[in-house]
Amino acid sequence: MSDNKPTVGFIGFGDQGAPIAQAIADGGYPLHVWARRPESLMALEGHAFTTHSSVSELAAVSDIVGLCLREDSDNLQVAVEGRLLENMRRGAVLVNHGTGLPQAARELARLAEPYGVEVLDAPVSGGRAVALARQLTTIVGGRTQVVERLTPVFRTFSKEVIHVGPARSGQYGKLFNNALMMMNHQNVIEVLDLARSLELPTRPLLDVLRSGSATSFALQAIGPSITSENVHHLQPLELLDMQLFSGAVDALGNQARTVVERAIDGARRLDELTAVVGA
Known part of the structure; x- marks a missing residue:
């Protein structure tokens, strides 16, 4: 240079x-x-x-x-x-x-x-x-x-x-970051599923979760960054990232299975989450 x-x-x-x-x-x-x-x-x-x-x-x-x-x-x-x-x-x-x-x-x-x-x-x-x-x-x-x-x-x-x-550490960092975000999306979906079973209104509960100690980037991103308009573009990319994450930790075998499965579930249900939040 x-x-x-x-x-x-x-x-x-x-x-x-x-x-x-x-x-x-x-x-x-x-x-x-x-x-x-x-x-x-x-x-x-x-x-x-x-x-x-x-x-x-x-x-x-x-x-x-x-x-x-x-x-x-x-x-x-x-x-x-x-x-x-x-x-x-x-x-x-x-x-x-x-x-x-x-x-x-x-x-x-x-x-x-x-x-x-x-x-x-x-x-x-x-x-x-x-x-x-x-x-x-x-x-x-x-x-x-x-x-x-x-x-x-x-x-x-x-x-x-x-x-x-x-070399390769950057990719590990990105994939672990994305995996945890997808796991957090799955957490949000499951909490909202329980709330709906109790017939609780979704929007005020989301305000609580976003403002309280439960907040996360995954939760904050639904609406501003991840919307019903772009989710069908983003979801395949997230699923691809989770496939990469699975391949990156494949050598760990059963030790990584629970994390991989939960992260993939979060990516698969991303469209469902945006629909619930937008309702």
Whole structure:
């Protein structure tokens, strides 16, 4: 990296990727982008950026490359088949902001090592509304020195940057976070089921739960962030995350089964919860 702000390449402009890229550009970092579908770059209108015609071209000019793609297989396709790693500079840093398996994060770091490229797994938590407010929590796995170098970039879109540990730790942190949120959603559903059986009015009870010691982000998010309008978009993503969580803790066997099952149940009933809260 030069004495000036490092050049940041970015790939992946979905619900969270686009706001992250916007924040990086507005933070004064030279932003270079590539998109499989050029129309997705419309999300960056009004922000300074340079478009490239290939992954290789973007890689060659970037000190840092951020990926915010849907699945681990997408990362590998871009990094290997798209020749991203092959064309990145030695000492450059590849950052994965997507959610995936810790095992895949470690594999990406292994593939990057021969090219002298550092890799951080840095998934984000908070959802689209929080991303637009630039208040995400960024959960980072990787070498301490590299995390420290990139923290100013992360702070352009984050309220918290938490270094959890070595490569793959960021993904573990994100998956445990999501699993506990889904378990909390299941808790809320079960409490409301009991209340309805007693014919208690739902809305005042929700006011109590949100204002009292029982409150949680999972409870607060129903309504403002998770609504009947977007739940059918969010629910498959949460179920995918719970599948990833199950795969991440599979080696623990029966020790993890209760947590996994409860988290999956919470994700499956997310639409039911929004319907009850909105009633």
